[in-house]
Amino acid sequence: MALLIRGGQVLAGTPAALTRSDVLVEGDRIAAVGPGLAAREGTPVIDASAHIVLPGLGNAHTHAASHLARGRAGNWTLEDLLTHSAANYGFRTPEDEYLSAAIGAIEMLKTGCTSAYDLYMAVPAITDEAFEAVVRAYTDVGLRVVLAPAVADVVFYQTVPGLTDQLPADLRRTVEEMQPAPTKGLLGLTERAIRRWHGGADGRVRIGVAPTIPNQATDEFLDGCAALAREYGVGIHTHLAESKVQAVESRRRWGKSIVARLADHGILGPGFVGAHSIWLTDDEPTTPVATCAWAAGSRRCARCSIAGWRWASGPTAPSAPTTRTSSRRSASPPSSARFASRTRPPAGSTRTPSGASPPAAPRVCSGRRAIWAR
Numbered sequence: 538m539a540l541l542i543r544g545g546q547v548l549a550g551t552p553a554a555l556t557r558s559d560v561l562v563e564g565d566r567i568a569a570v571g572p573g574l575a576a577r578e579g580t581p582v583i584d585a586s587a588h589i590v591l592p593g594l595g596n597a598h599t600h601a602a603s604h605l606a607r608g609r610a611g612n613w614t615l616e617d618l619l620t621h622s623a624a625n626y627g628f629r630t631p632e633d634e635y636l637s638a639a640i641g642a643i644e645m646l647k648t649g650c651t652s653a654y655d656l657y658m659a660v661p662a663i664t665d666e667a668f669e670a671v672v673r674a675y676t677d678v679g680l681r682v683v684l685a686p687a688v689a690d691v692v693f694y695q696t697v698p699g700l701t702d703q704l705p706a707d708l709r710r711t712v713e714e715m716q717p718a719p720t721k722g723l724l725g726l727t728e729r730a731i732r733r734w735h736g737g738a739d740g741r742v743r744i745g746v747a748p749t750i751p752n753q754a755t756d757e758f759l760d761g762c763a764a765l766a767r768e769y770g771v772g773i774h775t776h777l778a779e780s781k782v783q784a785v786e787s788r789r790r791w792g793k794s795i796v797a798r799l800a801d802h803g804i805l806g807p808g809f810v811g812a813h814s815i816w817l818t819d820d821e822p823t824t825p826v827a828t829c830a831w832a833a834g835s836r837r838c839a840r841c842s843i844a845g846w847r848w849a850s851g852p853t854a855p856s857a858p859t860t861r862t863s864s865r866r867s868a869s870p871p872s873s874a875r876f877a878s879r880t881r882p883p884a885g886s887t888r889t890p891s892g893a894s895p896p897a898a899p900r901v902c903s904g905r906r907a908i909w910a911r
């Protein structure tokens with residue numbers, strides 16, 4: 538099957554410049570770019586003379602589950618959002634998950650994205666059936682996707698210092714009784730997804746490994762994720778130092794930064810992508826393993842600046858050259874900004890950046906005992 542896109546402004550050449558050209562597509566490949574291209578009789582022609590023709594964009598970080606929860610968040614920090622996970626994402630059917638993923642995939646296509654890196658999460662747990670529904674949604678819409686089950690084996694409420702201390706006794710008891718997901722079960726779920734779906738839909742579906750937030754991953758789980766990535770040659774994606782709470786908690790609990798901890802467990806490497814990467818510090822890339830991984834050009838960050846502003850997690854460093862929401866990869870160097878320089882809210886924001894102290898009156902949406910995702 539062929540397609541001729543006629544007369545658009547095509548971005549091409551070195552240095553890149555807009556040039557009026559035709560684009561001939563044959564099968565799933567661009568066969569030719571240039572003026573006055575001929576095509577076989579019967580080839581469909583699109584008149585692009587009033588348009589710019591550009592390659593499909595890649596959304597470097599998204600969540601299939603989020604699209605049915607739009608408009609439900611208040612003036613929240615990231616930790617507020619995670620506290621409300623059960624209310625926003627909880628107890629859906631596979632059909633719900635299909636619909637949510639399809640809405641997101643269709644919207645991406647309509648705004649120029651042809652590929653996405655999706656950390657799919659569910660509450661209380663991702664099931665094989667729900668994961669299959671999300672794969673089917675992306676396949677039906679036709680978007681290319683790297684889809685990763687975003688999971689955790691540490692309960693979120695245990696990762697915010699002082700949170701449970703401020704809860705009323707009955708609610709504290711409920712939270713303290715929540716059980717984390719079994720580590721081996723999460724690794725098994727991820728491995729099944731890789732074995733069943735990686736390379737599916739003629740290669741448009743690939744599977745990744747996603748310890749969703751490093752502070753919600755035990756050392757054993759991080760080791761298991763790294764082993765899976767090595768064994769199957771797939772990528773690893775995580776929310777990297779998205780909030781100050783996460784950065785502070787990592788140093789408090791493990792005595793090291795999040796990046797240093799990931800490096801110790803072999804998570805950083807050519808297939809690693811860190812989402813957000815806001816609360817990084819000068820000393821993080823100086824750990825030997827991290828230095829190797831990052832200096833080798835393997836550091837990939839999906840900045841998601843708008844999310845940082847939305848949750849008041851902090852702006853990306855003003856000096857950072859890349860602050861884009863969607864990008865296949867960023868070549869920005871390790872930030873030189875220190876914690877203190879990132880405590881201000883973004884311009885125009887009336888909210889307080891998330892900090893080490895928990896909110897004065899925390900709200901907890903108590904789901905069932907097992908909170909698997911995030």
Ligand SMILES: [Zn+2]
Nearest residue numbers: 598600776812
């Ligand atoms: Zn995310």
